[in-house]
Amino acid sequence: MGKYLAITGGVGGAKLALGLAKILSPEEVLFVVNTGDDFEHLGLTICPDIDTLTYTLADLNNTELGWGRRGETWSCLDTLGELGGENWFRLGDRDLALHLHRTQRLKQGATLSDATREITQYLGIQHTIVPMCDQPVRTIVHAESGPLAFQHYFVRDRCAPRVTGFHFEGVEKATLPLALTGWLKTCTGVLICPSNPFVSVDTVLAVPGMRQALDRLPVVAVSPIVGGIAIKGPTAKMMEELKVPATAAQVAAHYGDLLDGFVLDNQDAALHNTLPVQTVVTQTVMQSLQDRIDLARTSIHFLDQLTAR
Ligand code: FO1
Numbered sequence: 001m002g003k004y005l006a007i008t009g010g011v012g013g014a015k016l017a018l019g020l021a022k023i024l025s026p027e028e029v030l031f032v033v034n035t036g037d038d039f040e041h042l043g044l045t046i047c048p049d050i051d052t053l054t055y056t057l058a059d060l061n062n063t064e065l066g067w068g069r070r071g072e073t074w075s076c077l078d079t080l081g082e083l084g085g086e087n088w089f090r091l092g093d094r095d096l097a098l099h100l101h102r103t104q105r106l107k108q109g110a111t112l113s114d115a116t117r118e119i120t121q122y123l124g125i126q127h128t129i130v131p132m133c134d135q136p137v138r139t140i141v142h143a144e145s146g147p148l149a150f151q152h153y154f155v156r157d158r159c160a161p162r163v164t165g166f167h168f169e170g171v172e173k174a175t176l177p178l179a180l181t182g183w184l185k186t187c188t189g190v191l192i193c194p195s196n197p198f199v200s201v202d203t204v205l206a207v208p209g210m211r212q213a214l215d216r217l218p219v220v221a222v223s224p225i226v227g228g229i230a231i232k233g234p235t236a237k238m239m240e241e242l243k244v245p246a247t248a249a250q251v252a253a254h255y256g257d258l259l260d261g262f263v264l265d266n267q268d269a270a271l272h273n274t275l276p277v278q279t280v281v282t283q284t285v286m287q288s289l290q291d292r293i294d295l296a297r298t299s300i301h302f303l304d305q306l307t308a309r
Helices: 011-023 048-057 075-082 093-107 112-122 150-156 178-186 197-205 210-215 235-241 248-258 266-271 289-308
Strands: 004-008 029-033 039-041 044-046 128-131 138-143 146-149 163-169 189-192 219-222 261-265 278-282
Touching (some): 004 011, 004 178, 004 197, 011 029, 011 048, 011 289, 029 048, 029 178, 044 093, 048 093, 075 093, 093 112, 128 178, 138 150, 138 197, 146 150, 163 235, 189 289, 197 210, 197 248, 210 248, 219 248, 219 289, 248 261, 261 266, 278 289
Parallel strands (some): 004 029, 004 189, 029 128, 189 219, 261 278
Antiparallel strands (some): 039 044
16 A cells, blocks of 8 residues: 655645545545645634645535635625725635634644644544644745735735745744654655645745655656646746746756656646656646546556656
């Protein structure tokens, strides 16, 4: 039996994570999630990527918005707006309950790993979701107009500012959670989900000890860029602003030595056998549940082949 680590960020990553959870047992896959998008808002600790994955695996996710809960109501946010409060970050009534509960558990001394484990178990999720660390790490987006906290860049300013770079505030003091270091001891392969390389995956890789742990394991990444377009979010726009080509090949180059294999979409089939790592070509655009399962199967099969080498 293989034992895999899946590295994931928000919406795009959670789609593949769902496919992985459908074909692998909780003993076979562990999900480590970016927490650089987390922030303190209205006195609450918000962890968007952990919550996107949690709602997805619990089958509670809002597929129209891509984030938050299905069947959401917005009474609290609307009332907040009427009072002149901050309502640019849309927190639904049901979602708010999760943030209230997590914030209280953190104030009581629980770690983010503890709070995540408790919440996922209450929601009936069998698989383990681990934050990349228990210490606060906050992604700062450097824009031509100046530095911006990640959610200010992403949600408030709708990714409009032109980016020049990124900084993960607090990451030097972060440590890998025990559940993750324990898993890494017997892990046989790593899958990087099709998340943003700069602000979802690099954040996880920046936690001290992570890169070294991955260096001795086969690592496969699924391209988040298909035919020069980001399937979800601002990845392609960021690449253009950083003055690198918005191509799948450039994403593979960005991960560099870390990668042993790269999963390309059919639309990028021309890149097959042109990259410095082994590639497999398949459909990576996930619309249906079956698409998620098929991509999970192909990626894990590819990883197993590399492991056997
Ligand atoms: N994304 C938005 O574009 N607008 C929102 O108002 C918004 C609210 C929100 C609330 C809770 C949550 O868990 C996620 C939320 N997101 C929202 C998504 C999130 O900010 C981003 O998708 C991720 O940070 C990027 O991975």
